[in-house]
Amino acid sequence: MKLPWLTPVLEQSGPFLSVHLDTTRTDPHAAGELEARWAQMRARLHADGAPDAVLAAIEETVLSPSPLGGRHGRSIFATDEGILVDRVLPAPPLQESAHRGEFPQLLPLLQLTPFAVSQLLVVVDRAGADLHLRAPENPSIAHGPNGLGEDATVEGGHDVLHKANLGGGSQHGWRANNSQARVEDSWERNADAVAAAVEKTLREHRVDMVMLSGDVRAMGLLRDALGKETRDRLIEISSGSRGAPLDKGPFREELTRATGEFIAARQQELATRFQESQARDGASVGGASEVSQALERGQVEELVFASGHEPAGIEELLRGALATDAAVSALEEGADGIPEGVGALLRWRDGTTPSNSIGSMSGDSRRE
Numbered sequence: 001m002k003l004p005w006l007t008p009v010l011e012q013s014g015p016f017l018s019v020h021l022d023t024t025r026t027d028p029h030a031a032g033e034l035e036a037r038w039a040q041m042r043a044r045l046h047a048d049g050a051p052d053a054v055l056a057a058i059e060e061t062v063l064s065p066s067p068l069g070g071r072h073g074r075s076i077f078a079t080d081e082g083i084l085v086d087r088v089l090p091a092p093p094l095q096e097s098a099h100r101g102e103f104p105q106l107l108p109l110l111q112l113t114p115f116a117v118s119q120l121l122v123v124v125d126r127a128g129a130d131l132h133l134r135a136p137e138n139p140s141i142a143h144g145p146n147g148l149g150e151d152a153t154v155e156g157g158h159d160v161l162h163k164a165n166l167g168g169g170s171q172h173g174w175r176a177n178n179s180q181a182r183v184e185d186s187w188e189r190n191a192d193a194v195a196a197a198v199e200k201t202l203r204e205h206r207v208d209m210v211m212l213s214g215d216v217r218a219m220g221l222l223r224d225a226l227g228k229e230t231r232d233r234l235i236e237i238s239s240g241s242r243g244a245p246l247d248k249g250p251f252r253e254e255l256t257r258a259t260g261e262f263i264a265a266r267q268q269e270l271a272t273r274f275q276e277s278q279a280r281d282g283a284s285v286g287g288a289s290e291v292s293q294a295l296e297r298g299q300v301e302e303l304v305f306a307s308g309h310e311p312a313g314i315e316e317l318l319r320g321a322l323a324t325d326a327a328v329s330a331l332e333e334g335a336d337g338i339p340e341g342v343g344a345l346l347r348w349r350d351g352t353t354p355s356n357s358i359g360s361m362s363g364d365s366r367r368e
Contacts, residue, residue, distance in 0.1 A: 001113045002327050008084045009077045009104050010322055017050055017078040018105035019058055022092035024071045031065075038062055041098035048100040051080050061086055070247070075109040090115040090136050094307065106318045111307045113330045114263055120207045121255070122198055123240045124214035124222050126187045128155040129194040130242050131201060154197045156190025187221055195225035202230060209233075209262050213240025213251070235262070270329055274304050275337045277345055284346055286339030288313055290354040295320035299353065300344040302326060308333035309341035317342060 009016070019041065025031055042055050058076055061083070066072070073089035091112055099105040116136035123130045133148050202210070210233045212219055223231055235258055239251040246252065277283035285294050288311040294300050295317065303321040305314060307330050321328050321344075331338065346353070 001116060001329050002325075003110075003322060005087070006077075006085065006106075006322055010319070012079055012084060014102040014104075015049070015080065015100055016102070016104040017045060017054060017058070017076070017080075018097070018099045018101075018108075019045075019062070019074070019076040019078075020089075020093040020105075020108035021062065021074055021096045021098075022071075023062060023066060023074045023088075024092060025066065026071065035063060037096065041096075045098050045100050050100050054078050054080060054082060057083055073112075077104050090117065103315065103319065105315065106322075107310065107314055110318055110328050111330050113328065114267055114332055117208045117259060117263060117266075118206060119209040119211060119259070120198070120201060120205070121211045121213070121237070121240075121246075122194070122222070123242050123246075124191075124194060124212070124218040125242050126190060126215060126218045126221075128153070128190055128242075129197070129214070129218075129222070130154075131197065132246065133201065133205060133207075148201065154194045156186070156193040187218065188225075191218065191221035191225045194222050198222075199227060199230060208266075209235060209259070211235045211237050211255070211258060213237040213254075214242060267332055267335070270304065271331055271335050271337065274343055274345065278337070278343075284343055285354050286343040287354075288317065288340050288342055291317055291342050291344045292320070293354055294344050294346060295324060295326070297353075298324050299346045299348060300324060300326040301347040302345040303328050303342070304331060304338060304344065305329075305342045306331045306333070306335045306338045309335075309338070311340050311342055314342065 021034075021037060021041070023034060025034070038059060042059060045055060046052070058078060061076060062074055066088070071092055073092040075085070075087045075089055075093070076083060077085040087109070089109070089112055093108040094111050095108060097105060097108050117134075118136060119132075119134040121132040121134070123132070131148055131152050131154065133152075198210075201207070210230060212222065212234050213236065219236065223234065226234075237251070237254045237258055239249070239254055240246070244251070246255070274284060278286065285291060291300070291303065292313070295303075300321055303317065303326055305317075305328075311317075318328060326344075
């Protein structure tokens with residue numbers, strides 16, 4: 001995962017304040033608990049020399065009610081002069097932390113890269129569709145700004161939507177057939193309008209998941225109207241309908257289930273890609289020392305680490321990856337096949353690149 005929005009942090013000099021905390025407010029007690037946790041963090045940062053003005057700015061940010069629903073978190077990076085980056089997280093950090101030091105503390109944020117999934121949800125009926133865009137920094141698909149503006153709603157403009165019931169008898173046959181044809185034509189034209197809006201959104205926004213729900217007949221017509229590449233990406237979600245709440249009941253459960261399955265599949269794909277690269281000469285390296293050498297030479301295309309099993313120098317490796325425009329991806333705890341908990345997929349190699357064979361890189365059996 002590329003993280004260009006962290007550039008302002010990398011370009012500054014310390015000391016840095018790094019705050020990572022759970023800002024979920026799903027029950028009446030959550031706000032008070034958040035205030036208490038932040039008060040403890042603020043006291044520690046103040047004791048470490050953080051200016052009161054910066055702490056006050058961070059406090060205003062983290063304690064202000066969020067329009068987002070569901071579980072989420074916040075990461076803030078600042079210098080003594082002010083806030084550099086304020087990022088809403090798609091999930092709470094694995095461990096809350098507040099740190100002031102020479103370098104920013106990146107790990108609690110980057111451990112959440114598996115959950116940084118952008119989604120386009122399309123809810124259709126035979127008249128048009130509602131489009132909901134969810135970005136990693138906007139964890140709720142039902143709350144907060146959509147980001148699509150006028151493109152968030154598509155009305156096809158063809159309003160002959162209902163087939164007339166003209167009764168039996170041959171005298172009505174031609175009229176009934178003509179009416180039904182007009183209705184079918186309206187449905188198809190409306191589906192074409194929705195398809196054009198969906199394809200436009202996918203061109204303009206980086207979207208990982210494309211989800212479709214709503215009227216069954218309209219879903220089928222839209223599927224036929226979309227290009228093959230988009231059609232092949234569609235994930236169908238049951239129980240949705242235009243105008244109905246997206247954050248409650250069976251539909252919310254379906255969204256959560258589909259997102260979880262997508263994340264799990266993407267994690268498995270990343271783990272498999274790294275493991276397979278270990279069997280190809282020079283495609284990757286594993287282990288802290290080898291990754292460090294590859295970073296110094298600008299060879300790393302993507303740094304991969306296992307959450308909860310990172311080496312002691314992981315923060316330096318993360319900074320090195322971001323400074324050389326490498327992607328950074330975390331595998332959730334329990335991932336196997338990452339020597340010392342960190343590895344790198346390479347852009348290139350030469351004769352001095354560390355060996356790609358896990359077993360040959362160290363006599364430490366834990367690396368195999």
